[in-house]
Amino acid sequence: MNEHPQHFLFGTIIRTHGVKGDFLVAMDTDSPGRYKQLKVVYVEVDEVLKEYNVTKVSIKEKERSAYLHLQGIEDMSTAENYLKYRLFLPIEQLPKLRGKKFYFHEIIGFKIFDKNIGELGPVTTVYDRGEQPVLEFLYNDHKVLFPIHDKLIVKIDREAKEFHINMPEGLLDIYLEE
Numbered sequence: 001m002n003e004h005p006q007h008f009l010f011g012t013i014i015r016t017h018g019v020k021g022d023f024l025v026a027m028d029t030d031s032p033g034r035y036k037q038l039k040v041v042y043v044e045v046d047e048v049l050k051e052y053n054v055t056k057v058s059i060k061e062k063e064r065s066a067y068l069h070l071q072g073i074e075d076m077s078t079a080e081n082y083l084k085y086r087l088f089l090p091i092e093q094l095p096k097l098r099g100k101k102f103y104f105h106e107i108i109g110f111k112i113f114d115k116n117i118g119e120l121g122p123v124t125t126v127y128d129r130g131e132q133p134v135l136e137f138l139y140n141d142h143k144v145l146f147p148i149h150d151k152l153i154v155k156i157d158r159e160a161k162e163f164h165i166n167m168p169e170g171l172l173d174i175y176l177e178e
Helices: 076-080 171-176
Strands: 007-017 022-027 040-045 048-060 065-070 086-090 111-114 118-127 134-139 142-147 153-157 162-165
Touching (some): 118 142
Antiparallel strands (some): 007 022
């Protein structure tokens, strides 16, 4: 569950850079270049987001990282206090996705439809398990985990809030056994 529903994870501060308070940030994005003009980030401090103006950005495309300087953090010893802090941006800054591509937070609440069974139930959670993310939905009061894989997704209807799938044979039976 996203603890900051109006924001998305932009990256994590992994080390300081130089003596003037700059950071190296591991970016959680497939398109680092779109953040070259970044003006503001939200740093998670004690589970609360604090706004910082960005005064310098240097993107490292291939490494999916960036050197950032945040206003008010002017030396290395202060910057060291921010190591491993997570950085967030407003959700409105995410690019719109189409077709079968989606953001995990976007499909929470969507109704799952199987091409053979019909309506199954609402998406309750998405677990990002690295190589194999899964979504959870409720079917007849049973929690069911479904692997998110392009070949199993038939279509996503964002307007109707529907997620159409091709349920692998026998998968649903595993969750219905008492």
